Amino acid sequence: MTSVVIADDQELVRSGLRMVLEARGIEVLGEAADGREAVNVVARETPDVVLMDIRMPVLDGIAATRELVAGGAATRVLVLTTYDLDEYVYGALRAGAAGFLLKATPPERLVAGIETVAAGDALLAPGLTRRLIEQHIAGPPPVSGVPQPLQVLTEREREVLVLMARGRSNDEIAAELVVSEATVKTHVNRVLGKLGLRGRVQAVVLAYETGLVRPGS
Numbered sequence: 001m002t003s004v005v006i007a008d009d010q011e012l013v014r015s016g017l018r019m020v021l022e023a024r025g026i027e028v029l030g031e032a033a034d035g036r037e038a039v040n041v042v043a044r045e046t047p048d049v050v051l052m053d054i055r056m057p058v059l060d061g062i063a064a065t066r067e068l069v070a071g072g073a074a075t076r077v078l079v080l081t082t083y084d085l086d087e088y089v090y091g092a093l094r095a096g097a098a099g100f101l102l103k104a105t106p107p108e109r110l111v112a113g114i115e116t117v118a119a120g121d122a123l124l125a126p127g128l129t130r131r132l133i134e135q136h137i138a139g140p141p142p143v144s145g146v147p148q149p150l151q152v153l154t155e156r157e158r159e160v161l162v163l164m165a166r167g168r169s170n171d172e173i174a175a176e177l178v179v180s181e182a183t184v185k186t187h188v189n190r191v192l193g194k195l196g197l198r199g200r201v202q203a204v205v206l207a208y209e210t211g212l213v214r215p216g217s
Contacts, residue, residue: 002118003027005045007038007061008053008080013103017051020107026114035059039067042075048118049076054092062091069096069198076117076199080105093201099123121170121200147210152194158212160187164200165207 004026006014014031021028029045032038036059042050050068054061065077079092079100092100098117101110113123150158156177163173170188174181188200197203207213 001025001027002049002115003029003045003047004114005030005032005038005041005047005050005075007032007035007041007050007056007064009033009056010053013053021111021114024107024111026111033057035061035064038064042068042073043071046073047075049078049098049114051114052077052079052092052097054079054081062095065092065097066095076120078114078117078123094205096198096202098199099201147212149195149206149210150212153191157187157191157194160184161191161203161207162213164188164191165204165213 002025004021006017006021006028008014008017008031011033014033018028018031029047030041032041034057038050038052038056038061039059052061052065056064059067061079065079068075068077077092077097079097080103081100082103098121099113101113101123105113116123146153146158150161153161159177160173163176168176170181170184174184177184188203191197191203192199195203195206197206
């Protein structure tokens with residue numbers, strides 16, 4: 001059974017999420033009303049996923065996410081936000097969150113998102129994520145050849161990274177490159193390992209920041 005901790009400063013939101021998730025087979029191990037409490041509860045309960053609000057007192061969701069990731073927590077962070085173009089969401093993704101959903105997300109999609117993140121994948125809604133990244137990243141000047149931070153990757157690994165940045169899922173990448181999905185997963189893992197990244201979202205951000213993928217491409 002997948003387990004979660006719910007971090008939100010509104011008690012009504014926390015209780016509503018708890019009812020929705022428990023009714024659908026998700027185990028809620030604890031709740032937190034602020035970011036500091038979230039870090040402490042996650043450390044104590046070690047859930048698969050923490051649902052992290054952004055705007056919380058004491059320690060906001062971005063800072064809490066950064067602290068959890070820097071501390072090497074195995075728990076994956078799934079950000080829940082009210083706004084689909086909130087700059088704080090991008091900050092959370094850079095801090096190491098595995099993805100994000102809107103609070104208006106239907107229950108079934110929320111549960112599916114939690115399961116996706118718990119399984120180690122990133123929750124990337126292609127249009128929303130691409131729009132967010134393009135709005136908040138000022139792309140670097142064009143460079144000739146391969147951007148220096150990405151020179152550790154093979155040509156095929158860079159191809160996979162480009163497709164990841166364009167919002168393709170593993171099965172879509174497999175179809176485009178005419179390889180198996182298992183092979184794609186291997187390439188993705190190698191990309192993350194070579195670049196020292198925690199997750200797929202950070203890889204997408206890096207692809208934009210280095211100019212490998214340009215906004216609007």
